[in-house]
Amino acid sequence: MLDYLLPRYKVLREDDLCVKCGVCERSCANDVHTLDEEMDAFLIDHKKCVNCQRCVVMCPTGALAITNWPQVGNGSNNWTLAAMQEIAKQSQTGGVLLTSMGNPKPFPIYWDHLLLNASQVTNPSIDPLREPMETRVFLGARPEALKVNEREHLVKTPMPPQIKLDVPVMFSAMSFGSISLNAQKSLAMAAQELGTYFNTGEGGLHKDLERFGAHAVVQVASGRFGVDTHYLNAGAMIEIKIGQGAKPGIGGHLPGEKINAEVSRTRMIPEGTDAISPAPHHDIYSIEDLRQLIFSLKEACRYQKPVAVKIAAVHNVAAIASGMVRAGADVVVLDGFRGGTGAAPTRIRDNVGIPIELALAAVDRRLREESIRSQASLVVAGTIRSSADIVKAVALGADAVYCASGPLIALGCHQCQDCASGKCNWGIATQRPELTKRLNPEIGAQRVINLVKAWNHEVQEMMGGMGINAIDSLKGNRLMLRGVGLNEKELDILGVKHAGE
Amino acid sequence: MKRIYAIEAWCVDCKRCEVACKTFHSKSRNTVKALKAEFPPPQNRIRVEGGRQLSIAVNCRHCAAPKCVEGCVSGAMTKDPVTGVVSTNPEKCVGCRTCVSMCPFGCVRIEETFPKAVAFKCDLCGDVLGQPGEPSCVTACPNNALIYIESEG
The missing domain is CATH 3.20.20.70 (Aldolase class I)
Structure with a gap:
């Protein structure tokens, strides 16, 4: 079956900075980077990139960055590219979509709607560097x-x-x-x-x-x-x-x-x-x-x-x-x-x-x-x-x-x-x-x-x-x-x- | 003296140490310029052997009684009596490979470089060549697989 899925990320390699040391290739368990000796250049399999950023951090010259796949959606707020990709994946595999880490959806984060108080004039604040402060x-x-x-x-x-x-x-x-x-x-x-x-x-x-x-x-x-x-x-x-x-x-x-x-x-x-x-x-x-x-x-x-x-x-x-x-x-x-x-x-x-x-x-x-x-x-x-x-x-x-x-x-x-x-x-x-x-x-x-x-x-x-x-x-x-x-x-x-x- | 030790359990075969070593031993000490433009190309003295499953950074032990110095026919390979650093003088080296065959750890290499093939080995780089300091491979290692610690002899 033809794979309808698009890559999620695009690996950007700054050729002027890349010294072809191969640190990225050896750092990636997903086999995104491959140094092709005949071409003397890196082949990049963007589809395999999960954006873990290991190669970006490890690169000795800072030649790598990862960006979103440039494909645009159709402009619909309803059928976003992400929603359509999920359907593509499910129609291909027939399975429950699996993911990891926390809910990324833009629900309200109440911590960011709460503000803390501080003492002014009527009661003294305390300097924790000079006075004991109990966090036990x-x-x-x-x-x-x-x-x-x-x-x-x-x-x-x-x-x-x-x-x-x-x-x-x-x-x-x-x-x-x-x-x-x-x-x-x-x-x-x-x-x-x-x-x-x-x-x-x-x-x-x-x-x-x-x-x-x-x-x-x-x-x-x-x-x-x-x-x-x-x-x-x-x-x-x-x-x-x-x-x-x-x-x-x-x-x-x-x-x-x-x-x-x-x-x-x-x-x-x-x-x-x-x-x-x-x-x-x-x-x-x-x-x-x-x-x-x-x-x-x-x-x-x-x-x-x-x-x-x-x-x-x-x-x-x-x-x-x-x-x-x-x-x-x-x-x-x-x-x-x-x-x-x-x-x-x-x-x-x-x-x-x-x-x-x-x-x-x-x-x-x-x-x-x-x-x-x-x-x-x-x-x-x-x-x-x-x-x-x-x-x-x-x-x-x-x-x-x-x-x-x-x-x-x-x-x-x-x-x-x-x-x-x-x-x-x-x-x-x-x-x-x-x-x-x-x-x-x-x-x-x-x-x-x-x-x-x-x-x-x-x-x-x-x-x-x-x-x-x-x-x-x-x-x-x-x-x-x-x-x-x-x-x-x-x-x-x-x-x-x-x-x- | 302080020596570099390679911990096999933590070596991840990334070879950042090799890149750092090349950079340090280049003219410009800039990774991009050194590896892309310099001639003769800078040589790394540390080398990661093995593969993803098992690897270790092979590097000169700066032995108390170095075999490479013992075998050197031209007087290029010397051990500094004060610092203990074993280093080679490329001007004296004739590339005879005696040091290569005598080193029990495989830590000396002869590289065909300009103007002649000479021995390359770790000089325990600090800020000044031949003087001990925080070696650049140790700084570059992401996983403490290279450590620089005091040891006997």
Whole structure:
């Protein structure tokens, strides 16, 4: 059948700068560049380019750039070139469109419609370089009341299990299998150095990473890959994954070709078999069932570790979150519809779920109204792009945030949305040994550490400007936020006033 | 002395080190000009062997008792007693290939260049030729597969 598909990108090579060293050819797992010796020139297969930008970054002379394929559409706002290309692809393959990373559609980003306050005249701002500034966060349930032995300065109330974060950022769940061991190791090393946590995803904990167990959140998802008592006790916190922001309501599918010996051992499944995570947990059909699983896991770790429950932000998120807290979740994790993924059906990714900002505000309000907010911590995920997003999330009621795309970009990810192909040129979303070795965890960890430290400095600066010296004082402090360009309903759900009010 | 070590596990066969080496040993020290216009063409002293699956940057170890110096018939190959850097003097070199056959690591090459074929090998380039410094191949490596660290001997 004739292929009706057009290339998405065009590789531009500046011949005056190209020294024909071949770095681009050897850097590309998609075989876009080929140095033809007879012609003494590069042949470029534009159709294979996914715009990962590895060659652009690696080129010693800066001779490369990637642009959109110059073909114009017919001018229709309805039948855009992209929409027609999707039809061309489906009419050719008969399959569900598959993509990766977060929802790219131009839905409103509420973070960009929220502005922060700063102290002027009536209250002093704080200089974080001169005064102590607390960004430490504890996740887990709080006791109803605190009994203190004042004579001996001791807290008498037994504390529920909690985990301590030195920075209000954790690395979201990405399994070994969907990402390489070197990528996971980079995040684990960074988490240890930063005093925070990485998340195993549903792929089990590789034996090389068990030494980072004190900084691991071990996930239990519908596939139950790699789960046993040893695994549950190896991490600092257990997380039950019900849903993922990028693909609410559906499961996962790691193709057999990515299940090599190491992945197979870690996931406890045969080599080369597809790892299929069902859409639902087959033992959770109600809140009561969730409670059973939560307490089974708490029992398995002898009530020593908090249990988090992660859901995708969907329409009735506030009521669901309330049920989760009542079911015994110590941490509620909300994943917004812009959250990333290694693979998701395009239609699901682009059309299911709700923005994390609205979900967060709604859940925080609901839990406070029901007086159960202190029974669980609230962690949000789904395109936290900068320190400003963290500050706004905390002011909207989050205890901490999960962030994955940001740290991946620090590792080299260029968001080309081709994770599912398994040919990640940056050595992140692949299991091919010649590609995974491109990510040296020592460099990777350092880049992630640098990023999070920089973010934490910025968080401190912004808090200082507001006259706040501890992130706990910012939590749910909506008076520090003002909306711009939002309607009454949006402001009402977010619980913030409009700028100028 | 400080030496360059190649870590095979992290070498990704990109050969950026080779390009950087050529650039450093060119007249203009500009990659585009050096590789496109200069004559004689600049020679790289570091060479990546292997392929995409397995590769390593082969480079002079600047041995404590260098075989190449031992074998040199013209006195071109010398080890600096102070810095420990082993380097070759192209004016003295007669291109006899004794150093090539004696080097246990295959790190010396004879290249047919202008005006005569001479030995090329790593001079542990810094800012000044023959003086230790941050070598350009180490700076160019994207994956820490080349490291420049203190070692014995």
